[in-house]
Amino acid sequence: MVITGLGAVTSIGLGVEAFAAGLREGRSGVRPITAFDTAGFAHANGCEVTDFVPEEWIERTDPAELGRASRFSVAAARMALRDARLTDADVRGRASLVSMGTTDGESRDLDDLVAAQVERGSEHVDPALARRIGAGRLSSGIVAELGLTDVEAVTIPTACAAGNYAVGYGFDAVRCGDVDLALCGGADALCRKTFTGFYRLGTIAPDACRPFDRGRQGILTGEGAGVLVMESLGSALARGARIYAEVLGYGLACDAFHPVAPDRDGITRCIRLAHRNAGVRPEDVDLISAHGTGTKANDVTESGAIRQVFGESPPPTVSIKAMIGHTMGAASALSSAACALAIDQGFIPPTINHTEFDPECGLDCVPNEARVADLRIVQNNALAFGGNNAVILFGRYQER
Numbered sequence: 276m277v278i279t280g281l282g283a284v285t286s287i288g289l290g291v292e293a294f295a296a297g298l299r300e301g302r303s304g305v306r307p308i309t310a311f312d313t314a315g316f317a318h319a320n321g322c323e324v325t326d327f328v329p330e331e332w333i334e335r336t337d338p339a340e341l342g343r344a345s346r347f348s349v350a351a352a353r354m355a356l357r358d359a360r361l362t363d364a365d366v367r368g369r370a371s372l373v374s375m376g377t378t379d380g381e382s383r384d385l386d387d388l389v390a391a392q393v394e395r396g397s398e399h400v401d402p403a404l405a406r407r408i409g410a411g412r413l414s415s416g417i418v419a420e421l422g423l424t425d426v427e428a429v430t431i432p433t434a435c436a437a438g439n440y441a442v443g444y445g446f447d448a449v450r451c452g453d454v455d456l457a458l459c460g461g462a463d464a465l466c467r468k469t470f471t472g473f474y475r476l477g478t479i480a481p482d483a484c485r486p487f488d489r490g491r492q493g494i495l496t497g498e499g500a501g502v503l504v505m506e507s508l509g510s511a512l513a514r515g516a517r518i519y520a521e522v523l524g525y526g527l528a529c530d531a532f533h534p535v536a537p538d539r540d541g542i543t544r545c546i547r548l549a550h551r552n553a554g555v556r557p558e559d560v561d562l563i564s565a566h567g568t569g570t571k572a573n574d575v576t577e578s579g580a581i582r583q584v585f586g587e588s589p590p591p592t593v594s595i596k597a598m599i600g601h602t603m604g605a606a607s608a609l610s611s612a613a614c615a616l617a618i619d620q621g622f623i624p625p626t627i628n629h630t631e632f633d634p635e636c637g638l639d640c641v642p643n644e645a646r647v648a649d650l651r652i653v654q655n656n657a658l659a660f661g662g663n664n665a666v667i668l669f670g671r672y673q674e675r
């Protein structure tokens with residue numbers, strides 16, 4: 276099972292080349308939020324996608340039919356397909372899967388509908404907005420755009436681990452022969468509801484996100500989409516496709532420990548399950564792409580779980596959320612894309628904004644500067660509210 280195409284809509288770059296360059300440079304997508312009126316919040320930085328013009332990426336669908344998250348997901352799917360050098364005609368009649376993860380679905384539209392209802396009354400709720408809010412549109416929008424005819428489409432709402440769930444779903448579908456091709460990932464749009472929720476929990480950083488830093492103060496909300504084209508090795512080889520990486524296996528484990536606090540032992544269990552399913556030993560892992568939200572609670576708990584599994588010298592462990600913010604349902608999909616790029620291009624993306632090592636975390640977070648590295652096996656952690664955890668292992672493809 277291999278990855279042959281990548282699509283990325285992020286605050287540090289649109290498309291796989293720009294995203295890869297941003298990861299290497301340690302680019303920051305942080306800026307003051309413009310998506311909604313931030314009056315009343317003491318601080319409101321975020322990682323918004325500001326240069327996205329849907330018409331530049333979406334070919335067949337009228338963007339007005341899609342909410343912002345669906346525009347991202349459809350655009351990322353288009354990018355991924357193009358990157359995989361597949362045309363619409365190549366994929367249209369093939370047995371395929373579209374699986375997209377999300378935290379909030381079309382939350383931006385929901386914000387607007389609620390505002391219209393509260394401020395002006397239900398007769399002012401726009402039916403054009405009302406018909407595009409179903410979260411299922413994140414995947415069915417891709418089906419419509421590509422004109423797929425033999426396809427299963429699923430949208431998975433397991434919050435901030437949803438991208439990894441979607442990739443895992445695709446892994447199973449291709450591996451068991453149900454489908455030839457899977458487009459898997461996640462998408463979310465920055466919105467008032469999510470920002471306000473995290474703000475009220477006390478988890479929004481005032482300026483920047485500093486994962487694993489002693490002075491970390493929380494997350495910055497972000498937005499975007501990541502999509503991976505996945506196919507069997509046989510299919511990729513038969514068409515001479517470029518192979519970024521193999522998907523080796525994954526583990527899902529829900530500890531349901533607490534609505535918002537992570538549980539070290541639950542995370543440990545999930546990592547061990549992923550290793551077992553992928554046939555990987557801890558000492559084989561060259562890099563961990565952490566969930567690394569930059570909250571006090573996440574980073575110390577995730578680090579504790581990593582040390583339980585890997586001992587006192589874990590592999591380098593980075594968080595790309597320092598660059599692109601917490602993109603919610605897109606987060607682990609974009610991290611999956613980053614893992615594939617890291618393996619393919621031989622580098623470790625840095626954890627930017629780092630000023631002070633935190634001995635409580637005790638990890639080599641590859642501070643501030645990317646590193647050249649020969650990576651064979653890379654682990655992608657995704658941890659969600661409610662203890663819904665998902666960990667994937669990627670490997671370098673070696674001709675056999």
Ligand SMILES: CC(C)(COP(=O)(O)OP(=O)(O)OC[C@H]1O[C@@H](n2cnc3c(N)ncnc32)[C@H](O)[C@@H]1OP(=O)(O)O)[C@@H](O)C(=O)NCCC(=O)NCCSC(=O)CC(=O)O
Pocket residue numbers: 378434435436476477478535536537566568569570571572573575576658659660661
């Ligand atoms: C919401 C919380 C701040 C807890 O708030 P509470 O109001 O219950 O307060 P509390 O008494 O538990 O915590 C008070 C102080 O302790 C810190 N704190 C809490 N738990 C901690 C832990 N295990 N280790 C170290 N510090 C901890 C808090 O940041 C806060 O710091 P101080 O006193 O300095 O202010 C925390 O649970 C939290 O940060 N949760 C989010 C963790 C996270 O990032 N998860 C990622 C997966 S979820 C995700 O990615 C999103 C999604 O799925 O939707």
